[in-house]
Amino acid sequence: MDIVSENRSFGGRQQVFRHPSNTCGCEMTFGAYLPPQAEDRPVPVLWYLSGLTCTHENAMTKGGLQEHAARHGLAVIFPDTSPRGEGVADDDAYDLGQGAGFYVNATRDPWKPHFRMYDYILSELRALVLDHLPVTDRHGITGHSMGGHGAMTLALRNADLFDSLSAFAPIANPTQSDWGRKQLSAYLGDDETAWHAHDSTILLEEHGWKDELLIDQGASDQFLDLLRPEALAATMARRRQPGILRLQPGYDHSYFFVNSFAGDHVAWHAARLT
């Protein structure tokens, strides 16, 4: 694991690492924020999964998480959103291929050899983080848009690995949305039953979540029809899932939305992880 950059940030360290990934069959890059508390003792981890077109860097520079992570003593991990590089399949569309891994293990060509973000995050990167960074095994997960989908699907299927879960404007019901059907069919094939394991609304119906959920959604989000928060809300209500889904008036889908509520989410996770 090579260090690409390190910047002092709110008394802690914003680091970027690159490493060869066996899971993805390419070099992968991720960001890690270590709060000042990590100088003295291992700290809990908040995973932040990013959305379509993002690399590890967008949320690291625009999400405004570090200030709150420093106050609460959480590390934050910023994974990339897909495998990348020459020899890795891609598509001209912004919402398929590189930058759009959707946190699944692809089973269809040309994506199958590299697009294994589900295993990458849960196994390979998690192990790297636990081995190399001063962190504990108390982990929370959040994310934005496609990354909110990733956070919810990974946590709902692996409740033993995560102690807290929240999301910003998640793609909440991708089996019923153009942000989902296109990618799930490309990566997993046309048998829609294989898609169910990657749909937060279906997974919440099936598994529930062991604790409260926190979901923030901009009420003026330009992609509201693609995100389908109403499907998730209906399932939360039907299943009597503890949690809060906040429709924030006037907010859109941008990082101005994410960083406006980053403090609430970091505090929410810190209350459960520390």
Added chain:
Amino acid sequence: MDIVSENRSFGGRQQVFRHPSNTCGCEMTFGAYLPPQAEDRPVPVLWYLSGLTCTHENAMTKGGLQEHAARHGLAVIFPDTSPRGEGVADDDAYDLGQGAGFYVNATRDPWKPHFRMYDYILSELRALVLDHLPVTDRHGITGHSMGGHGAMTLALRNADLFDSLSAFAPIANPTQSDWGRKQLSAYLGDDETAWHAHDSTILLEEHGWKDELLIDQGASDQFLDLLRPEALAATMARRRQPGILRLQPGYDHSYFFVNSFAGDHVAWHAARLT
């Protein structure tokens, strides 16, 4: 003045405007953050001038100022760093021409027709802001790197227009630095006496500042030799200028440095403006 974009941010509004500029002879773009308090009453203004290569957008997305401006009830104005567009002179170097206006009125060709950022900020944009946005005439100014230089030189020469002054890693003594001599000779010609009006250290020696100054400087800044904080510090000490110059251990020149101390600067200005 046309609105280019508006995003809800920390309960307020992050707006971007474009307008024809008589001063610069081209279209100019700037960002304006209006805090929630501006819905009810005019609010004081903090000007944030950006550094080399930046547009109006960099600090707006990475500077982390909005959260604090919302708490304290300040508007923040993010001007561009130069005139831009076809027909506007430019240079291949990152540190001359478009993106590198240095907040002067150029007197030499090819820069003279458009590069008039000193007048643009102080007169044209100030008037636009006062006319069109819900703001008072209590104004503070800050900036980063070339923008720190801009903030200090504009305020030191126009103490009647600004009620508070701070800077992040300013180019503090450009007449003695490769970040300065090159640009001042290009924009103003070889007579170095014309440069003195654009050197914070010289201006502070001459005028002082009517209140305390706040200067933050990363002690691990990769450009420390070009910024010359030691010249400014020597003048502050010699002149017994009230103020604080903080050398922040471990911090570099990046926005990770700026946003780590954005809260301190916004609070500093708010204490003087509200």
